[in-house]
Amino acid sequence: MVKEAPEPLADPWDELLDFTAFAVKKTGLLSPETILTVDEYTLHAAFYKASASRLFLLVALSKLELALFRKYEKTYAGTTMAFMQPGMKRPLRIFARCTIVRIAELTQRDGFSVIETEIKPIPDDYGRILEEYRALLACLKEDYERCANPSTRVTPEFSKLLGFNNFAELHAYGSKFELAVYSIASNHLEFLIKAAPPDIVPGNSSSIRLFFQMHQFFVQGRVTKAEQVSPGVVRAEMDLDFSPELMDIFARYRERTRLLVPGQH
Structure with missing residues (x-):
């Protein structure tokens, strides 16, 4: 600031x-x-x-x-x-x-x-x-x-085409929490998180850092769903704010595959 x-x-x-x-x-x-x-x-x-x-x-x-x-x-x-x-x-x-x-x-x-x-x-x-x-x-x-696309399941093939390094972090309270992302879109993210911070509840906003081969960047998002699936593990979903990096990555993904990601058209 x-x-x-x-x-x-x-x-x-x-x-x-x-x-x-x-x-x-x-x-x-x-x-x-x-x-x-x-x-x-x-x-x-x-x-x-x-x-x-x-x-x-x-x-x-x-x-x-x-x-x-x-x-x-x-x-x-x-x-x-x-x-x-x-x-x-x-x-x-x-x-x-x-x-x-x-x-x-x-x-x-x-x-x-x-x-x-x-x-x-x-x-x-x-x-x-x-x-x-x-x-x-x-x-x-x-x-x-314009796009209201559903998330796409993160598979090895999809990660390779997208250039996703299968690594993401949630930043909160001065700490980093590693995420296991299992579904992603240009406006939505679904993941698992261990030892989740207390603000991972629906309605709260958080900062996510995503690691791609092309870009590494932060994106803000709002938690839409959070539930404990096992002791110490939370499954959560977030609606993501506009990120030029993420939109650019999906645009290049569509160019490479010459196919629209379901819901991106």
Whole structure:
């Protein structure tokens, strides 16, 4: 969480996008090559949140460095970034002039801060890459809202086609609980869990981490059913929130098999 989070903008075109590992992969961002130049200083940075006109960069700053760079708020800077786009043999390098709006310390990660910048003018290639990614998210979200698919039983063959590593964790109370997933869909999960935390009851929300060959990611879900099947073992079902990673995985699964997963059409 960032201190003094900015107010969200009303313009959907300029809505901030979370730059998760999925966003980095889909945009082709070469993370190690993101550099913020402030006065005579060069800072290696990582995309944190981004829109066409605003870019939040994650940087490693000590307390003393944070105090030093805060004097550069409201001053001009420059951001260099690189993307490896499909069909290109060399990275697409972009330089964006910007103004440092504010610098906020991350409350949950010591030694890291977020630098909010306003980009002006907006480089054409940068704006295009973000809009292509935004369009991808919109398509995946539309598929999620349109599909009400039943879960598919997790078999060795299905796991192989889906690229599922047969490993999942529920995160609660600062601990991890390993799950035995036996049925999965883009919006639903069924599993067995040992020593289940007390919040595994219908109506409660939990965070699940799923491990696939293509992506490893968290997805939020709401427990719809939970019952004890043996001492210390609970069988549960969850309705999953929209996850671009999971929707992308199922889309690729359908492409590979050239068949729709039952209920996904």
